[in-house]
Amino acid sequence: MGHSLNAALLQRDHRHLVHSLHSEKTHLDGRVWVRGEGCELLDADGNRYIDAMSGLWNVTLGYGQPALVQAAASQMGELAYASGYSGSSNLRAMELAERLASLCYPSINRFFFTSGGGESTDSTIKTARYYWKAMGKPGKYKTISLMGGYHGTTLASMCATGMPAYWPSFEPRMPGFVHIPNHDRYRYPAVEGQDPGLAAANELERAILAEGPDSVALFLIEPVCGAGAYVPPPGYLQRIREICDRYEVLLAADEVITGFGRTGRLFALDHWGIEPDLVQFAKGITSGYVPLGGVGLSDRVAEVFDRADSVPWMHCYTYSGHPVACAVALATLDVIESQRLVEAATRLGDRLHQGLRNALGDHPHVGDIRGLGLMAGVELVADRSSKASFDPARKIGPAVISEARQRGVVTRGRGDTIYLGPALVASEALVDRVVDVIADSVRCVIDGT
């Protein structure tokens, strides 16, 4: 790196910027990106890389889509901003809400817009509390979520996030947040004679009963966990729906990653044939071109907003329903439909998973290859039969990611699990190239070949 422009820019960056997950050590080995073209990124030194995770799972249409650029520019010229507070609206926000109502789960027909995933989590939690108060059950305020689930890092969403590394510097956490074990099929396999899906889902029933059903407002879950790419076992989500119904707990799907096609359905609970009471989204709704997120409400929840005697919903964001963000979202949906990108995610996802299995399925240190559609995780282990992890001090996962970057593929991971999530517009050749580079990088780091 020595005297590269990239290295000089990182020094400059360091003087005035604080980054998400700020870490000086990580940062000094970073890249300053100067251009995106399709599924590729260029750094300040002119090196070209395949973006194998589409940004942070969000740039589903790749970089430089003219329709999105045009939609933003023309909306900025027409009406750059309008308040979304009650008493004020704009056409793009209305059109987007109508469009989503026609595309989302049948019972979800009303939408509140935010600027991202964490704000959406806060909005979901507050909506659930508001709902139960309006229903005359103010004692129902707790949120249950999964260990290993990720829902953002605002104070409330951090409390819902089930990854303890995010907590200690900011504790005490808020009261009213409870976590249940993850359904992770690899590390917690079925007990003899027990259905793994039902057993894992029954953790929710156990938690609701322990807390008291009259105190639980919400269960929040990603249909596929982004952190780890964990896919629930068969029957799990259906049983979750039953438990939520039985104990009067709202079920919220966090589709910030899975929404808008990534798993091969426009919204991922369609894989399991169930509907949530609330669905939150962000990322792919604008392919990451401008910040936008939101929460969709089922008719049953929306009904409390329309009661003549309802207390105003004292929840608001300056940028809720931002016309430019909504215009870009509408253009994104147009591209997803016209280029049949949900089908592409299934086709390319099958190719990605099959490719990974062919290349790495027999490798003695590849413990698990999992995911759904264009969401994949490759977990590396010290011992395949015992599933023992590598000593974290060896930093095997980061070494593989660093090796892949040397070979022209950028991605992320957690611990020794490598994530892969190319854009929905990727070519088959690009998916194959990602598989080859990751497989070569695993062999290089672990086997020294």
Ligand SMILES: Cc1ncc(COP(=O)(O)O)c(C=O)c1O
């Ligand atoms: C499932 C999920 N929920 C919420 C969030 C938080 O979104 P944001 O970073 O836009 O606040 C993320 C971000 O990665 C996510 O993956």
